[in-house]
Amino acid sequence: MKLTFGDRLTEANRQTGTVLCMGIDPHCNMIPALFGNAMAEAGSPQAISAIGDFVSACLDSAIGKVAAIKPQAAFFEQQGPDGMRLLQHLGRAAIDAGMLVIMDAKRGDIGSTSTAYANAWIGHDAAFPSDALTINPWLGIDTIEPFLNRADATASGLFVLNRTSNPGAGDLQEQIVDGAPLYTHLAAMLAPLAAARVGESGISSLGIVAGATWPEDAKLLRTALPNAPFLVPGFGAQGAGAENATSGLRRGVAGWEGGIVNSTRGLIFPQAAADAASIADWHAAIDATITENNAVLNAVF
Numbered sequence: 001m002k003l004t005f006g007d008r009l010t011e012a013n014r015q016t017g018t019v020l021c022m023g024i025d026p027h028c029n030m031i032p033a034l035f036g037n038a039m040a041e042a043g044s045p046q047a048i049s050a051i052g053d054f055v056s057a058c059l060d061s062a063i064g065k066v067a068a069i070k071p072q073a074a075f076f077e078q079q080g081p082d083g084m085r086l087l088q089h090l091g092r093a094a095i096d097a098g099m100l101v102i103m104d105a106k107r108g109d110i111g112s113t114s115t116a117y118a119n120a121w122i123g124h125d126a127a128f129p130s131d132a133l134t135i136n137p138w139l140g141i142d143t144i145e146p147f148l149n150r151a152d153a154t155a156s157g158l159f160v161l162n163r164t165s166n167p168g169a170g171d172l173q174e175q176i177v178d179g180a181p182l183y184t185h186l187a188a189m190l191a192p193l194a195a196a197r198v199g200e201s202g203i204s205s206l207g208i209v210a211g212a213t214w215p216e217d218a219k220l221l222r223t224a225l226p227n228a229p230f231l232v233p234g235f236g237a238q239g240a241g242a243e244n245a246t247s248g249l250r251r252g253v254a255g256w257e258g259g260i261v262n263s264t265r266g267l268i269f270p271q272a273a274a275d276a277a278s279i280a281d282w283h284a285a286i287d288a289t290i291t292e293n294n295a296v297l298n299a300v301f
Helices: 005-016 045-062 073-077 080-094 113-120 141-153 167-173 184-197 217-225 279-299
Strands: 020-024 068-071 100-107 131-135 157-163 205-211 231-232 259-263
Touching: 005 100, 005 157, 005 259, 020 045, 020 279, 045 068, 045 080, 045 279, 068 073, 068 080, 068 259, 073 080, 073 100, 080 100, 100 113, 100 157, 100 217, 131 141, 141 157, 141 184, 157 167, 157 184, 157 217, 167 184, 184 205, 184 217, 205 217, 217 231
Parallel strands: 020 068, 020 259, 068 100, 100 131, 131 157, 157 205, 205 231, 231 259
Antiparallel strands: none
């Protein structure tokens, strides 16, 4: 029987010794010329070739060194059909290599539309293969049911947008309703759903997005959702340090558990990699950056 997503995530945390997640967002203007002309016309053979080589190199550097990868679908979608095929290939190649894949597509709709999104994005046999998907719950809790059904059927996970890292998040999430901010009401609604999906590791397959930029809020959310894995954006380039990024995580037997801390620009676009004179030098720079970020996160355990 296939392990639940929560158990696979915990296993990945323990085997790699980290909660670090590599975000793979192929910003065309930041991809080094070593990989080709990513700034060519969107969807052109030149752009697709450069982006494909770059994301494959990112995956090669991630394997065995981070707990998961998190491709952002928008950067592939803007390249048209061939860009989406790159995303398919990246997801399949990562899964075949034993990596956890969190598809950051932030899907959310009603009824049969949610079912179609779920079928497309959740599971190893989906059109865009993944271990977990980010979803938007703000159309109502009933809209996540099709995603839950698909996740349950495929032993996959979900990360529900709850307390996001962007500066404008408070426009809605901090609105006070019945004496408490809206994001805490959402957490209360998710709590029984998460509790029903706890695996042998003690971690659920239903998690939330909880930005590193709001560490005190993350602590409140951990109390409300003791077993939910947290996907933590905002670490590194977005300004949050290791102590804030780990504020909502759990202390495991040998290190942080109970989620993943995402870094994108900090991991795949460090200055040393931008200055690399060869692909080998680029890989060395990325590997050194991953090692450094792992050490920073583990230092506050």
